[in-house]
Each structure stands twice: as structure tokens, then as C-alpha cells.
Amino acid sequence: MTLLLFAQIILTLFVFVMLLNSAAVMVYVERKVAAYLQQRLGPYRVGWQGVLQPLADIVKLMFKEELRPKAADAFLFALAPIIAATCAFAAFSVVPFGAETTLGGWLPEGLRLQVADVNVAILVVFAIASMSVYGIVLAGWSSNSKYSLLGGLRSSAQMISYELSYGLALASVLLLGQSMSLTEVVNQQQGTWLGFIPRWFVFLQPIGFLVYMTAGIAETNRAPFDFPEAEQELVAGYHTEYSSMSFAMFFLAEYINMVTVSAVATDLFLGGWHGPLLPESFGWLGFLLKVAALLFFYVWMRWTLPRYRYDQLMAFGWKVLLPLSVVNLLATAAGVLYFGA
Amino acid sequence: MAPETLTFYAFGAIAVAASLLVIAQRNPIYSVLLLIASFGALSGLYVLLDAPFVAVIQIIVYAGAIMVLFLFVVMLLNAPHEDTDYDERVHPLLRPGPMRLGALLALVLAAELWWALTRSGDSGRFPAGAVASVRAIGQSLFTEYAFPFEVTSILILVAMVGAVLLARREGHG
Numbered sequence: 391m392t393l394l395l396f397a398q399i400i401l402t403l404f405v406f407v408m409l410l411n412s413a414a415v416m417v418y419v420e421r422k423v424a425a426y427l428q429q430r431l432g433p434y435r436v437g438w439q440g441v442l443q444p445l446a447d448i449v450k451l452m453f454k455e456e457l458r459p460k461a462a463d464a465f466l467f468a469l470a471p472i473i474a475a476t477c478a479f480a481a482f483s484v485v486p487f488g489a490e491t492t493l494g495g496w497l498p499e500g501l502r503l504q505v506a507d508v509n510v511a512i513l514v515v516f517a518i519a520s521m522s523v524y525g526i527v528l529a530g531w532s533s534n535s536k537y538s539l540l541g542g543l544r545s546s547a548q549m550i551s552y553e554l555s556y557g558l559a560l561a562s563v564l565l566l567g568q569s570m571s572l573t574e575v576v577n578q579q580q581g582t583w584l585g586f587i588p589r590w591f592v593f594l595q596p597i598g599f600l601v602y603m604t605a606g607i608a609e610t611n612r613a614p615f616d617f618p619e620a621e622q623e624l625v626a627g628y629h630t631e632y633s634s635m636s637f638a639m640f641f642l643a644e645y646i647n648m649v650t651v652s653a654v655a656t657d658l659f660l661g662g663w664h665g666p667l668l669p670e671s672f673g674w675l676g677f678l679l680k681v682a683a684l685l686f687f688y689v690w691m692r693w694t695l696p697r698y699r700y701d702q703l704m705a706f707g708w709k710v711l712l713p714l715s716v717v718n719l720l721a722t723a724a725g726v727l728y729f730g731a
Numbered sequence: 732m733a734p735e736t737l738t739f740y741a742f743g744a745i746a747v748a749a750s751l752l753v754i755a756q757r758n759p760i761y762s763v764l765l766l767i768a769s770f771g772a773l774s775g776l777y778v779l780l781d782a783p784f785v786a787v788i789q790i791i792v793y794a795g796a797i798m799v800l801f802l803f804v805v806m807l808l809n810a811p812h813e814d815t816d817y818d819e820r821v822h823p824l825l826r827p828g829p830m831r832l833g834a835l836l837a838l839v840l841a842a843e844l845w846w847a848l849t850r851s852g853d854s855g856r857f858p859a860g861a862v863a864s865v866r867a868i869g870q871s872l873f874t875e876y877a878f879p880f881e882v883t884s885i886l887i888l889v890a891m892v893g894a895v896l897l898a899r900r901e902g903h904g
Binding site: 463466508509510513514516517520521523524527528530531539542543546547549550553570 | 760764767783784787788790791794795796799800802803806807865
């Protein structure tokens with residue numbers, strides 16, 4: 391028991407550190423992929439092929455001066471990046487990323503590769519995503535600058551609009567999985583159809599997957615939906631006035647949110663750690679590969695598509711994505727009722 | 732004390748303190764934030780009651796959706812400080828009309844609370860596990876409470892149509 395508890399604590403720390411690392415790796419990947427898409431080399435001076443660039447960036451950010459506008463609300467100005475970073479870390483805590491393991495017989499009982507197993511995990515992810523908007527809104531308001539305020543207001547409007555489609559896409563997977571626990575939804579996707587097609591929900595829910603990914607990009611404020619920080623109009627949006635480590639916290643939150651959205655998409659639609667080729671004990675590797683593929687997709691989208699106009703984004707969210715996800719939910723419900731789960 | 736009792740008192744204290752501070756703030760933004768903190772503590776209490784679904788819904792609906800709209804409106808109106816056009820030294824009951832009404836309502840609320848808290852009996856108790864599982868909540872919502880549920884949704888629809896009508900009035904004369 392104590393050994394298991396100890397292993398759980400180590401696992402929790404491990405997830406925390408890996409999330410931090412993932413942000414650093416994503417910064418490097420983003421810059422490299424962007425460079426190659428634009429026929430440049432990207433960072434290549436610091437370390438082999440520039441792999442130490444994120445480290446140099448972190449050192450630079452740490453030594454920069456922490457600035458605050460004179461008329462800013464000091465308490466909320468300091469609180470906003472903390473909310474953003476906390477929500478980003480908290481959301482990953484309910485995401486399972488591998489089958490139960492005893493680490494090769496080293497542990498007396500199976501250890502779940504998940505920080506906390508909550509039986510309403512999907513809703514918890516959704517709830518924390520809806521809380522993370524406060525970080526951005528408060529940053530925009532407390533900076534007392536017009537660019538920040540407009541960035542914050544846009545962001546809250548955008549997140550509220552896309553959360554609906556996001557939630558409905560989640561609901562259609564819930565209907566298929568017959569559970570709100572992410573672990574159970576993943577285990578529903580074990581095995582294959584006809585011997586070669588993996589039983590992933592993406593094949594049953596192609597529209598749900600597209601809606602989820604689109605809304606996920608909007609939720610994490612990434613291009614082509616990165617209006618809160620549209621440079622041409624708003625300088626840097628809600629974090630215009632931030633510098634040094636408080637700016638780094640927003641940056642960190644953005645990348646960790648990307649990782650969380652991709653990890654949840656992997657669990658819900660891509661079979662989590664169940665997959666072809668790899669055995670169960672190496673499921674975590676398959677999980678990592680799928681998350682990496684989705685993250686690459688994110689970066690690829692950002693550097694390929696131009697930004698929408700703000701009214702186009704709102705029209706798309708309310709007039710295309712939302713009706714599509716409602717119809718998808720109804721069709722899924724009818725399908726589940728007719729064919730059984 | 733058992734850890735559960737301790738967490739109960741901690742959450743309870745946060746909820747009460749945050750709610751009190753909501754009405755003690757001059758800056759409406761802080762009021763909104765304290766209300767969110769209060770909702771968070773309430774959600775913690777739901778977890779202690781073995782109702783994780785209700786706890787998460789509390790966060791999603793109240794803290795996540797409704798309070799974002801509150802914050803949105805407060806920010807749009809950009810009212811940094813509440814205006815006071817009356818003498819603060821006068822007792823609330825002696826202030827002009829609406830204030831007196833507010834004080835009266837507060838008194839009624841206090842009396843109601845006292846009545847509810849001192850009443851004995853277990854009429855309001857749920858059978859064990861009634862609110863624990865999502866399945867059980869869904870079942871009773873769509874069978875036993877189907878009528879109130881549908882009436883509520885129509886009420887919300889009417890409110891939405893009303894809001895749209897009010898917002899569009901100017902353009903159509």
C-alpha cells in the first residue's frame with residue numbers, strides 16, 4: 391500500500407515535470423516546423439540543431455525585468471497568469487495515458503497511469519477548460535490597456551461560443567462510451583473490427599472528431615483562431631503588458647493546453663493506449679505517438695492557414711459548428727438507440 | 732477531528748466568507764471573483780457529499796458560464812467603483828425607498844434562514860446514492876421530474892427570445 395502510494399506520488403511529480411518539458415519541446419518544434427514550412431532553418435546555433443534554444447529562452451525570460459503598468463490592478467495583474475498556468479496543469483490530472491501496470495512486477499498492485507481517476511473525468515476537463523478563460527479575461531482587464539482589454543473580451547466571447555460545440559462533441563462520445571470516465575471510454579475502444587480496423591471512436595464519430603479538434607483550436611487560442619492575440623490589430627492581445635516570467639506562464643499555459651486537448655482527443659477518439667502493432671505494456675508509447683501526431687497537426691495548421699476575421703469566426707462557430715454538432719449528437723443518440731451501444 | 736469534517740469546515744468557511752465579501756466590495760470585478768470562489772467552495776462541499784457530478788456541473792454552469800458573462804458585462808460597462816449618492820452614516824432602514832426594501836428583504840431572508848435551520852426532521856434528505864450516479868440523475872430527471880424539467884427549459888427559451896426581442900427593438904422602430 392505504502393509502496394503504491396509512493397509510486398503514485400512519483401507518477402504525479404513525473405506528469406508535472408513532463409508537462410513542463412512538453413512546453414519546452416513544443417516551443418522548439420513549433421519554431422523548427424515553422425521554419426521548414428517557410429523554407430528557413432530555424433534555431434540552429436544553440437546546441438546541436440538548436441535543441442538547447444528553449445533552455446536559452448527560459449534563462450532569458452527569467453532574467454528579464456518584471457514590468458507592470460502604473461494604472462494596473464496589482465493583485466489581479468499578478469493573479470491572472472497564475473490562474474492560466476494552474477488551470478493548464480490541473481486539466482491534465484484526470485487524463486489517463488496508459489494501461490494499469492505493475493512496473494514489471496515491482497509493485498504489489500496495478501498502478502493506473504493517471505494522476506487521479508475521477509468517474510466524471512470528461513466533465514472535469516470541460517470544467518477546468520471553462521475556468522481557464524478567467525486567466526485571460528482578468529489579464530486583459532487588470533492591465534488597464536485598450537489592447538489587453540479588447541484581447542480579453544474577444545477571448546471570452548470566443549471561448550463561450552466554442553465551448554458549446556466542444557461540449558456537444560464530448561457528449562456524442564459519452565453516448566458511445568456509455569461512461570463519463572476517460573479510462574472506461576478508452577477501454578471501450580479495445581480490439582478491432584473485421585480484424586484490422588481498430589475500434590476507435592473516430593471511425594464512428596468522424597464529425598464529432600472534426601468538431602472537437604476545431605473547437606479545441608479555438609479554445610486554446612491557436613491560429614487560425616488566435617484572435618485574442620491578433621498582432622496586426624491588438625499588438626499581443628491580453629498579454630501585451632506582461633513581461634518576464636508572468637508572460638512565460640501564459641506561454642506555458644498555451645502549450646500545456648494544447649497537449650491536454652490532444653491527449654483528451656487521443657483518449658476519446660483515437661483509442662488511447664489501445665492500438666495496432668504495440669502490445670498493451672507499451673501502450674503509453676502508442677499514446678505518446680498519437681498525441682505527438684495531433685500536436686504536429688496543430689503546429690502545421692498554425693503555419694499553413696491565415697487568421698480568420700473576427701466576425702467570420704463568430705459566424706462559423708454559431709452558424710456552422712454548433713448546428714453540425716447538434717445534428718451529430720442527435721444522429722449519435724438515434725444510432726445508439728437503434729443499434730445498441 | 733476526521734479529515735472529512737475538517738475539509739467540510741474549511742469549504743464552509745470559504746463559502747461563507749467569500750459570500751460576505753461579495754457584498755462588502757466597492758469594485759464589482761472583485762465581487763464577481765469572490766462569488767466564483769464561493770461557488771468553488773460549494774462545489775467542494777458537493778464532492779464531500781459524494782455527488783461529483785453535481786460538483787462539476789456547479790463549476791461548469793455557474794463558475795464557468797454564468798460568471799464569465801457577469802465578468803463580461805462588468806468589464807464592458809467598465810464601472811470601477813460603485814457610486815454612492817447617499818449619506819453612508821444613515822442606517823439602511825432609514826435610507827430612501829429601494830434601499831429600505833432591500834433591507835426589509837434581507838430581514839425576511841434572515842428570518843427564513845433561521846426558520847429553516849432550526850426546523851428538525853429529515854424531509855429534505857435524499858436516499859443514499861440518489862445524486863451520486865449520473866445515470867440515476869438522468870433517470871429521475873426524465874421520468875419523475877420530466878414535467879418540471881420541460882417547463883424550465885421552455886422558461887429559459889422564453890427568456891432567450893425576450894432578450895433577443897429587446898436587443899433588436901431599435902432597428903425595427
